[in-house]
Structures are given as structure tokens and as C-alpha cells.
Amino acid sequence: MITGGPLRWAPRLTLALLVVPVAAGLLGTLIPAFSNDAKGFRALLDWPGLSPAVWLSLTTGVAATALSLAATLLLVASLWGTRVFALIQHLLAPLLSVPHAAAALGLAFLIAPSGWIARLLSPWATGWTQPPDLLILNDPYGVSLTLGLVTKEVPFLFLMTLAALPQADVARRINVAQSLGAGRIAAFVISVLPSLYSQLRLPVYAVLAYSMTAVEMAMILGPTRPATLSAQVVIWMADPMLTGRATAAAGAVLQLAVVIAALLAWVLAERIAALVLIRLAEGGLRAHALDAVARGLAVLTGTATAAALILGLAGLAVWSVAGLWQFPDALPASLSLKTWMRAAPDLASTGGLTLLIAAAATALSLALVLACLEAEHRYALSPQTGALWVLYLPLLVPQVAFLPGLQIAALRSGVEGHWLAVAAAHLVFVLPYVFLSLAPAWRAWDPRVSVAGLSLGATPARVFWRLRLPMLLRPVLTAAAVGLAVSVGQYLPTLLIGGGRVETLTTEAVALSSGGNRRLIGTYALLQMVLPALGFALALLVPAMLFRNRRGMAVSA
Amino acid sequence: MTGVLELQDLQITQGQTRVVALDLTIAPGEVLTIMGPSGSGKSTALAAIMGTLAPAFRTTGRVILAGRDITTLPPHLRRVGLLFQDDVLFPHLSVGANLAFALPPSVKGRIARRALVDAALDQADLSGFAARDPATLSGGQRARVALMRTLLAQPCALLLDEPFSRLDAGLRAQIRSFVLSRIRKEGLPAVLVTHDPEDAQAAGGRVVTPLGIPVKL
Numbered sequence: 001m002i003t004g005g006p007l008r009w010a011p012r013l014t015l016a017l018l019v020v021p022v023a024a025g026l027l028g029t030l031i032p033a034f035s036n037d038a039k040g041f042r043a044l045l046d047w048p049g050l051s052p053a054v055w056l057s058l059t060t061g062v063a064a065t066a067l068s069l070a071a072t073l074l075l076v077a078s079l080w081g082t083r084v085f086a087l088i089q090h091l092l093a094p095l096l097s098v099p100h101a102a103a104a105l106g107l108a109f110l111i112a113p114s115g116w117i118a119r120l121l122s123p124w125a126t127g128w129t130q131p132p133d134l135l136i137l138n139d140p141y142g143v144s145l146t147l148g149l150v151t152k153e154v155p156f157l158f159l160m161t162l163a164a165l166p167q168a169d170v171a172r173r174i175n176v177a178q179s180l181g182a183g184r185i186a187a188f189v190i191s192v193l194p195s196l197y198s199q200l201r202l203p204v205y206a207v208l209a210y211s212m213t214a215v216e217m218a219m220i221l222g223p224t225r226p227a228t229l230s231a232q233v234v235i236w237m238a239d240p241m242l243t244g245r246a247t248a249a250a251g252a253v254l255q256l257a258v259v260i261a262a263l264l265a266w267v268l269a270e271r272i273a274a275l276v277l278i279r280l281a282e283g284g285l286r287a288h289a290l291d292a293v294a295r296g297l298a299v300l301t302g303t304a305t306a307a308a309l310i311l312g313l314a315g316l317a318v319w320s321v322a323g324l325w326q327f328p329d330a331l332p333a334s335l336s337l338k339t340w341m342r343a344a345p346d347l348a349s350t351g352g353l354t355l356l357i358a359a360a361a362t363a364l365s366l367a368l369v370l371a372c373l374e375a376e377h378r379y380a381l382s383p384q385t386g387a388l389w390v391l392y393l394p395l396l397v398p399q400v401a402f403l404p405g406l407q408i409a410a411l412r413s414g415v416e417g418h419w420l421a422v423a424a425a426h427l428v429f430v431l432p433y434v435f436l437s438l439a440p441a442w443r444a445w446d447p448r449v450s451v452a453g454l455s456l457g458a459t460p461a462r463v464f465w466r467l468r469l470p471m472l473l474r475p476v477l478t479a480a481a482v483g484l485a486v487s488v489g490q491y492l493p494t495l496l497i498g499g500g501r502v503e504t505l506t507t508e509a510v511a512l513s514s515g516g517n518r519r520l521i522g523t524y525a526l527l528q529m530v531l532p533a534l535g536f537a538l539a540l541l542v543p544a545m546l547f548r549n550r551r552g553m554a555v556s557a
Numbered sequence: 558m559t560g561v562l563e564l565q566d567l568q569i570t571q572g573q574t575r576v577v578a579l580d581l582t583i584a585p586g587e588v589l590t591i592m593g594p595s596g597s598g599k600s601t602a603l604a605a606i607m608g609t610l611a612p613a614f615r616t617t618g619r620v621i622l623a624g625r626d627i628t629t630l631p632p633h634l635r636r637v638g639l640l641f642q643d644d645v646l647f648p649h650l651s652v653g654a655n656l657a658f659a660l661p662p663s664v665k666g667r668i669a670r671r672a673l674v675d676a677a678l679d680q681a682d683l684s685g686f687a688a689r690d691p692a693t694l695s696g697g698q699r700a701r702v703a704l705m706r707t708l709l710a711q712p713c714a715l716l717l718d719e720p721f722s723r724l725d726a727g728l729r730a731q732i733r734s735f736v737l738s739r740i741r742k743e744g745l746p747a748v749l750v751t752h753d754p755e756d757a758q759a760a761g762g763r764v765v766t767p768l769g770i771p772v773k774l
Contacts (some may be wrong), residue, residue, distance in 0.1 A: 448645050451609050453631035455639035456659040456710040463633075466658065470649045549760055551650025553693035 008379060010371035014431070015390045017368070021428050022397050023407055026256075028405020033249035040246030044254065047247070050224030056257055057229045060142040060222070062262060064149035068211075069204055071150065071301045074158040076196075077188035078291070078298040080170060088302060089162065095309055096155040096194050097481070099489030099531035101509050102525040104148045104220040109319060109518065111144060112137045116315050122328035131327050134244020138224050139450025140550060149211045151308045154301075157203060163440060164199035168192050172231040183288040190281045194274070201270075202388065206395035208266055216491035217505070220513045229255050230400040234492070237404060238510050256401040263396075313396035313529060320522030339519040346508075347545070351527055354488055354504040357419055358531070361426035362483035365434040366476070370469075372435070373442045377450070378460055387410035391435055394428045399492045407496040417499040425493040426486075434483040471553070472548070477539035485532030560623025561585065562606075562714045562746035564575050567618035569601055569610070577602045578768045580618075583714075583746035588737065588760040590749045591767055598767035599750040603716045606690055606748065608632040622746075623713045638712030638745075640720040640736070644703035646691040652678070653687030659710040661688055677705040681735075697728045704736055708743065715740060715747040720758060 034042045044050060063176060079085040098106075110116050114131035122128040137144055170192050177187030197204075218231040226232060229251060236248035319325075323334030340347075406425065410416035445468060453463040469476065491506050497509070505528040512521045547553035562583040569577035576598030583589045591599050604610045606620055609632055619628045627635045646655050656674045664670050678686055681701040691699060700720070707715065720736065721729050737759060740747050749760050754774050757764045764772040 446645075448641055448643075449647065451632070452641065452645045452647075453658075454609070455607060455637060455712075455716075456706065457633055457661060458638065458658065459633050460631075467647055471647070491742065494669065547649060550649055550690050552646075552690070 007371055007375045010375045011239075011387070014368045015370050015387060016544045018390055018393055018428060018431065022393050022402050023253075024409060025402030025404070025406035026397065028114070028408045029249050029252045029401055030405070031249075032246055032408070033253045036246065038250070039243070040248075040250030043247040044250040049232070051225040053229040053232055054254070056142050056223060056226070057212050057255065057258060058262060059362075060146045060149065060228065061208060061216075061259075062266075064146045064153060064211040065204065065208040067146070067150050067180040068153035068157055068207060069200075071154050071305065072161055073188075073193070073451065074294060074298045074486055075154075075158065076161055076165070077185050077192075077304050078295040080174075080188075084299065084302075088158070088306075089308060092155055092159055093478075093536055094163075094333050094533060095306065096159060097485040097529075097536055098152070099311060099485070099506055099532070100152055100214065101216045101220065101489065101491060101506050101513075102529045103152050103309055103312065104217045105509060105513060105521055105525045106314075106316050107144070107148045107151065107308055108137055108220055108312075108513070109315040109522075110308065110312045111147075111427075116311065116330075119330050128328060136507075138222060140223045142223055142228070145218055145228070147308070148217050148221040149214060151305050151312075152217075153207045153211065155205060157200070160200055160203040163436075164196055167199065168196045174398060181284075181350065182286055185294045186280075186285045186287040186290070190285060191279065194277065195367070197270075202392045202396075205263055205266070206392055208262060210399055212262060213255060213400050215400060216510045219510055223436050229258070230398065233400050233404075234495070237496070238323050245404075252398075252401045252404055255398055256508065257400050259401075260264070271365045283305070304509075309439065313526075316522045316525045316529075319518045319521075320526050322519055322522075339523055343520060343523050347505075347523060347527055349494075350503055350508055350524075350529070353419060353502065354506070354528075355425045355531060357426060357494075357502075357504065358484045358487035360420065360423040361430045361487045362480050365427055365431040365483050366480055368431060369435045369438055369479070370476075373439060374468075376443075376463055379448075391432045395432055399429075403492055403496045410497050411499070416497060419498070419502050422494055422498045422502045422504075423487075425497040426490050429490060429493065430483045430486045433486045434479045437482045438475055438479035441472060445472060464537045474539070474543040477542060478536070481532065481539040483533035484535040486530060488531050560569060560746075561621075562623075562748070563619075563621040564606070566687070567605060567620060568616070569598070569605055570615045573602075576614075576622070576767060577605065579765070580655070580766070581765075582768060583762075584747065585744040585746055586741045586750050588717075588740060588747045588762040589752060590757040590760045590762060590764040590772075592750075592752060592754075592757060592764055592772050593766045594752065600718060601705065602767050603639075603718055603748065603750055604716075606716060607637055608635055619654060636713040638707040638710060638715045640703060640707055640715070640717045641718045642723055644691075644699040646699055646702060646706075648692060650691070651687065652683070652689045652691055652694070655702060656660040656687075656692060656706050658710055659706045661711060665765075673709065677709055681705045684766065695723055697732060700724060700728075700732045704739060712745065717743045717747060717749040717751075719751050722753065725734060735760075 015354045075088065079088070109117070112118070113133070118128065118131065127514045168248065173191035174184070177191040213230040215230050215234050218228045222228050222231060227235065233248045233251040233255060236251060239245065278485065309474040318332065320339055321335045321337060322332035323336040325332035375381060407416065410421055449467055449471070450463050453467050454460070458466070488504070489506060491510055494502060494504050494507050503522055509521060509524040509528055512524060515553070541552070564579045564581055567577060567579045568575060574735065576659060579602060581589070591754060593599055601610065601614065605616055608627070608630060610616060617721055619626055621627070622635065627637070647658065650658065653674050655676065656677055657670055660670050664673060674687060678684055681704070683701060694702065717736070721733050724732055733756065749756065751757060758774055764774060766772060
């Protein structure tokens with residue numbers, strides 16, 4: 001047997017790079033929370049907003065997850081195999097690359113009392129000549145926050161579903177179930193859903209953990225008095241008094257406990273749903289009447305989700321070039337590039353730093369992921385289920401629970417506030433997405449090409465560089481674009497590890513969101529969205545250019 | 558450089574089942590045919606000679622090629638050429654680059670390498686095809702490029718994994734005679750895996766099952 005060089009250690013190193021920061025960060029959060037006679041916890045319990053904040057975290061998170069999952073499954077169940085489905089597949093990557101903050105700001109511009117929807121309906125339908133005094137944004141029940149989360153999580157879950165569908169043997173199972181008399185929805189639920197969901201489980205848990213603890217979305221769209229628990233933890237962390245930090249740590253620990261409880265409750269709900277499903281199957285579920293309704297509903301939710309994102313982003317774009325724009329005019333009276341010109345120097349430096357951090361985190365992630373996948377191939381390692389859980393660890397453990405601890409470590413070691421430290425923190429979140437994006441294509445590569453290369457005397461390294469990497473250039477660049485998008489969108493790691501001194505487009509956009517300068521917010525949010533979009537465009541264009549004379553490299557539909 | 562290919566008591570087991578048992582010597586220019594139903598261990602025998610056997614298999618015995626014991630060598634050092642059922646041309650490289658990929662690093666200089674590639678194309682009646690996209694070639698042309706690519710790597714033995722089964726009937730005889738004549742000309746020991754008796758007959762050598770039992774055609 002050939003003994004491996006450093007490559008053999010790549011998977012272990014990579015897993016360690018994910019586990020160690022999360023574990024160390026959790027420890028660094030737990031210690032201050034319980035030190036000094038658990039002073040932090042006492043302060044936390046004294047806070048009058050505690051139970052509404054916890055309740056908000058639970059309700060918005062669980063509601064957003066349930067709605068996103070339901071919408072995704074509805075879309076797949078009723079539209080799979082149709083032309084609309086193909087259209088959604090094309091829209092997906094751009095929608096997915098929109099950072100959370102930009103999506104939230106776009107939605108805010110859309111649904112605010114002075115937003116586009118109100119303008120379009122005023123004054124002819126509503127009679128409003130002034131923006132109404134309604135608490136639509138930041139509503140106390142977190143409805144707008146939940147909607148914002150759903151618009152971002154549906155594209156994510158949809159993508160994960162697409163990846164899982166080939167293993168669920170959809171066409172044949174639905175055909176068989178329908179030929180036995182079941183309606184389309186019933187056929188999907190009974191014959192496809194169980195095996196599909198077992199593969200969706202980790203992504204769904206990640207969505208639940210994220211939705212319950214999203215900070216930037218909660219700051220832009222969420223309630224304020226009190227805020228959700230995670231947003232409040234970040235507010236406490238910014239407190240210059242040290243007491244605030246202990247309270248923040250205690251709040252983070254509580255948030256972790258609430259997420260774990262919610263995950264356990266979700267698992268319980270899965271069990272019950274499985275039992276119900278078996279009952280329904282045994283009862284001979286047909287539900288033909290459901291199909292038309294579901295189809296209509298699917299088209300409606302799909303359109304609404306995409307429209308909320310697209311219109312929101314269009315609103316950001318219009319605001320960024322708006323001259324005078326009075327309520328209730330649907331469009332600005334004049335257009336001007338004044339905002340862009342005035343902000344250009346700041347946008348350029350902030351955008352440059354954002355790109356630098358994203359490029360560093362993505363390049364390192366890509367190198368590690370490629371090393372892992374190549375080691376898996378060369379040493380015939382079979383990936384364990386445990387490894388997949390580790391991959392999801394940074395997505396399952398709430399950011400707000402381990403980043404504060406990591407910030408303390410960064411402070412102590414003196415790296416806090418350096419862009420490289422921020423890039424290293426981004427790596428923890430970028431790497432899992434790069435891996436999840438690249439692994440299916442990498443593993444699906446025809447192994448005979450490798451054997452052919454080796455039989456021609458090429459070393460394994462030459463096979464990797466000259467054959468596998470160029471042949472898989474498209475998925476590699478797509479994974480890099482995903483990594484770039486994830487890094488650009490990071491808010492909390494940038495804020496905490498950067499110590500407020502590393503300003504990216506995302507931290508600036510969120511910071512600006514509390515002010516009222518919609519034109520300036522528009523420029524930052526738009527640029528925040530343009531960077532990932534450029535990445536995806538390059539990932540499409542570069543291979544198309546390089547292989548324009550190679551029919552065998554064309555995208556197979 | 559040619560020589561004999563010796564399979565010295567090569568035995569491969571998967572779990573409790575013995576799937577390969579071969580003990581024979583293949584002379585330069587001889588084509589040994591391994592026949593048997595699918596799943597009978599034909600491809601396993603080739604993978605063992607190639608060095609790409611999955612770890613689930615247990616192998617005993619030795620493989621000696623031109624006097625070198627290659628049993629434990631990694632695949633790229635064995636100098637064993639391989640032709641697949643499909644041509645497995647590299648889709649991102651031109652026909653010429655596919656061939657140049659196979660040239661040993663000892664051939665130095667762009668002009669010298671280019672000359673060898675062009676000579677190989679001439680021998681396959683494909684002169685002037687160097688810049689072509691392999692996807693635009695016909696099945697027969699692709700099969701010939703694949704063989705020339707394998708030969709350019711200067712192998713000491715050739716393995717043929719049902720290389721004619723995907724070709725249509727007319728083309729099949731033509732490509733088969735092209736491949737077999739090249740093998741005899743180069744004096745390479747070769748192992749052909751097939752389930753087509755016509756292939757075995759054309760090969761003209763011994764015909765055995767993966768367990769070494771002679772097959773009567």
C-alpha cells in the first residue's frame with residue numbers, strides 16, 4: 001500500500017479547522033457566563049425583556065423554518081418535471097447569492113409604510129398622502145422578520161432538495177404511486193418525501209438554527225422592544241461596560257439552550273410526522289382534490305418569494321440613483337448618480353476589503369476542500385456520517401453562541417481587528433458551503449479518466465492538475481462563487497472578530513440600516529449583492545470561454 | 558522495450574469467494590483472452606494487473622512484467638497500457654494534446670514531442686487531426702486515437718477491457734484488426750477481456766476463464 005504524504009492528513013486537518021473554533025468559541029462563551037457567581041445570568045434574568053425575546057426567537061425561527069420547508073416541498077411536489085420547475089432552477093443560484101442583509105434591506109424598502117408597495121397603492125387605493133404611521137417593519141410579532149427569513153431560506157432548501165432528488169428516484173416512484181390511484185401530492189408525500197427528507201434533515205436543522213439566531217436580519221426587520229435574543233446579545237456585547245459582556249455571554253448560552261430545545265422538539269415532530277405518514281399510506285391516501293390547490297399555491301409562493309427578493313433588490317437599485325422621491329410617487333422625480341459619486345471612495349475601499357477577505361477565505365477553503373476530496377479519491381477513503389455532521393457544525397451551532405468566545409480569544413492573542421483574522425473566521429462558514437457545493441460533482445467524475453491517465457504513466461498529481469481540475473473547472477468555480485457569496489454576506493464574524501474596525505459592505509449596510517439614508521443604504525446593499533453575482537457570472541463565463549471549442553465539455557442539461 | 562508478462566499464481570478473493578486464479582506467461586505479441594459472464598472477475602483480473610484494485614479484494618501471487626516485479630507498484634509506474642470499452646479521450650484536450658499527454662517526460666522539446674504526435678496520427682490515418690476537438694471525431698477515429706495514445710506512453714504490456722463491444726459491427730472488425738496488428742508489430746504481451754467469441758478467435762491466443770480454466774470456442 002502506498003503511504004500518503006501530507007495529503008492524507010487533509011480531511012483530519014479540515015475537520016479540526018471546523019471543530020476547534022466552534023468548541024473553543026463555545027468554551028470562551030461558557031466561562032464568562034458562569035464566572036463571578038454567574039453574575040451574567042442574574043443580570044439576564046433581571047432583564048424584563050427576557051421571556052418575550054426568547055419567545056420571539058422560538059416563534060420566528062420555527063415559523064420561518066416550517067414555512068420555508070413547506071414552500072420548498074410544495075414547489076417540488078407539484079412542479080417537479082414541469083417547465084416552471086426548470087425556470088426556478090435557473091433563478092436559484094442568483095437568488096441564493098443575495099446576502100441576507102441585502103435581502104432584508106430590499107424587503108424593508110418594499111414593505112415599509114413608505115415603501116414601494118404602499119407607494120404603488122397610494123393614494124388611489126389607500127388614500128394615503130403621507131406614509132401611514134403603521135408598525136409594519138420591525139413589527140412586535142416578528143412577522144416581517146419571518147418573511148425575510150423565508151425569502152432567503154427557500155432558495156437554500158430548494159437547492160439542497162435538488163441535490164437530494166436524484167437519490168430519491170422521483171419519476172418512477174411518483175409514476176407507480178399515481179398508477180395505483182394516488183393524486184400527485186399524495187404520491188409525492190408517500191413515496192418520495194421519506195427518503196428525500198432523510199437527506200434534507202441536516203440542511204433543515206441548519207435553517208432552524210440559523211433562523212432562530214439570525215442577527216443582521218433581526219436588526220433590520222425584527223422587533224426592537226425587545227429585540228430577538230440573539231440581536232439583544234449583540235447589543236449587550238457592544239456595551240462598553242464589562243457587565244454587558246457577562247450578560248451577553250449568559251444570553252448566548254441561553255440562546256444555545258433554546259436552539260437545542262427547538263432542535264429536539266423538531267426531531268420529535270419528525271417522528272410524529274413519520275407515524276402520521278404511515279397511517280396516511282395505509283389509509284390509502286388519494287387526495288386528488290389537493291393537487292390543483294397545491295399547484296396554485298406552489299406557483300403563488302414561488303412567485304412571491306422570488307418577487308420579494310427581486311423587487312426588493314430593484315427597490316435598492318432605484319433608491320441608490322434616486323433624486324427627489326416624494327411619497328406617494330411610485331418612481332423618483334429625477335435620477336442622479338450623486339449618491340454613487342459621493343460614496344464612491346468609501347464604497348471602493350470597503351468593497352476592496354470585502355473582496356480581499358472573501359478571496360482569502362474562499363481560496364483557502366477551496367484548497368482544503370480539494371485536498372480532502374483528492375485524498376478521499378486517492379486513498380479510497382469513504383466519508384463517514386460523522387464527518388458530515390462536523391461539516392454542518394458551524395451551521396448548526398448558533399453564531400452568537402460561539403463567536404463571542406472566539407472574539408475573546410482573538411482579543412487575547414492580539415489578532416482582533418486584523419482582516420486576516422476576519423478571513424480566518426469566515427473560513428469556518430465558507431468551507432462547509434464550498435464542500436457541499438463541490439463534493440457531488442467531484443465525486444461524480446468518471447474514475448476511468450483517472451485510470452486512463454495513470455495507465456499512460458501520469459503521476460496522481462499530474463492526473464489531478466491536468467485532467468481532473470480542468471475537467472471540473474465549472475463546478476470548482478461555482479463552489480468558489482458560493483464561497484465568495486457566503487463570505488461577502490457574513491455579518492457577525494466580521495463585526496466581532498474585526499472588533500468593529502474591519503468594515504465590509506455587509507457591516508456597513510447593517511450599520512446604515514438604522515439611519516434613514518435610503519440612497520446610501522441602496523448603494524451599499526447593491527454592491528454587496530453585485531460582488532457575489534459577478535462571481536457566479538465568472539463561474540459561468542470562464543469555462544464557457546476556455547472550452548468553447550470542446551463539445552464534450554458543454555453543460556449537459 | 559518488450560518482454561513477457563507473467564502472472565505467477567495470481568489469486569484474488571472477495572470475502573470468501575475466489576474470483577481470479579491465473580498462473581500463466583504471456584509472450585511478446587501474444588494476446589491472452591479472458592472470457593466469462595459479466596461479474597465473473599474478468600475486470601478484476603485486469604484491475605489487479607493495472608494496480609487499481611479496490612481494497613475490498615485480497616490478492617496473492619505476483620505480476621512480473623519484462624523481468625520487473627510490478628505487484629506492489631502504483632499504477633503510473635507499471636508501464637501497463639489500458640484500452641477501455643469507451644475511448645475515454647480527455648474531453649478538454651485537443652486530439653493532439655490527448656496524444657502528447659501520453660508521451661513520457663523523457664521526450665524533451667516541443668518540436669520533438671509534436672513530431673511524435675504527428676507520426677502517431679499518420680499511422681492511424683488521422684493526419685492533420687491534431688487541433689481537432691475529440692468530440693467531433695467518429696467512433697472509429699476516436700478508437701484509433703485511443704490506441705495510439707496508449708502506445709505513445711511506451712507500455713510494456715497492453716490490457717484490453719472489451720474495447721470493441723461498443724463499436725457497430727462494420728467498424729468492429731476493422732478496429733479489431735488495427736489494434737491486434739499494432740500489438741503484434743510492437744511485440745507487446747496483451748490481455749483481452751471480452752464476452753464475444755469472435756474477438757477471442759481474432760486474437761488467436763489462449764482463451765481462459767478468470768479462474769484459469771481453458772475455454773473451447
